Amino acid sequence: MTKPALVLTLASAMALSFGLRAQQAPTDGPRYTSGTNLARPTDYREWPFVGSSLGLAYTTLPEGAPPPFANVFVNPSSYRTFMQTGRWPDGTVLVLEIRRSANDGALIKGGRYQTDLLVLEAQVKDSRFPDGWAFFSWGRGSALLDVAAPAPPDTAIPGEGTCVECHTKHAAVERTFVQFYPTLLDVARQKGTLNPGF
């Protein structure tokens, strides 16, 4: 092996390493198609989980339907920034997974556990959106969309107003319901990043 070949090998290895690092950094944030349409992340179940609730979903359910669980996951790099600062960086994606609950089964004497995916949604922090945040829905779990357009600003939940209104009035940190995510709430308290009233 000649000296130039070796130099090239080492340089290539370093370039590859830096190249991969540069490519990896943004891949866990929002991935858009056609400007601001959000591609559904396929690996969000490996993202940090921040909280689960039962029966809090604002989606109207058929009468007699069991209360759904809602799980929230955050893209790893934004999670790490929040744990260090108590604030969300631009490019934060919070995925909201709504699941059916059940209480049947030989082991179950009471209580409820999670079953089928019902709905998959996301909230994204991106300075390109009017309020700095946007909301997306990939629809029903049985027929998920691959890409979702941002919900129009006047999208409203009856009794709660628009997404932005409710997330402005009731959110503990920025536009997010950190009051339901206990480990994040501790960090926000320590860092003093809670919204007034919390």
Added chain:
Amino acid sequence: MTKPALVLTLASAMALSFGLRAQQAPTDGPRYTSGTNLARPTDYREWPFVGSSLGLAYTTLPEGAPPPFANVFVNPSSYRTFMQTGRWPDGTVLVLEIRRSANDGALIKGGRYQTDLLVLEAQVKDSRFPDGWAFFSWGRGSALLDVAAPAPPDTAIPGEGTCVECHTKHAAVERTFVQFYPTLLDVARQKGTLNPGF
């Protein structure tokens, strides 16, 4: 720079890379002190989350206490093996986090969300244990132990028998309650790894 120095640099870089990889592999599995005492993982909240339930915990609660949530997390490398095979490799750690539930707050009209950590436990697959599995408790959330000894084999929940008896009789995959972890349950169905009766 001389040719030998370059060779050394490249060799060192490769050795470092392989060395780091070799060191990283086992660090997400069980970390023992004094033989079989299990150190509490400090980063389990960044591990893949597999399910949450409300009111399923077998721990006896004071009368009138709210039903607790139970979150389960799995060490990343064992999670990836399960997603590929439907089985748990030796060195699997499932962390069970029991949290208080609450329903107060301006936004809450019904339903419950998660608050304080109550109890932290783990189930570990390790061929060194009699049944191939062992159970650990780091105790109460307000005063967590750093290290926990395996629960003695005769540790029993009133009405359910010992840990091993209940996890043998009621578990969907090996000794684990995969029936409560919907994404894992799908994989076990596809791979044909469900225990008889599921």
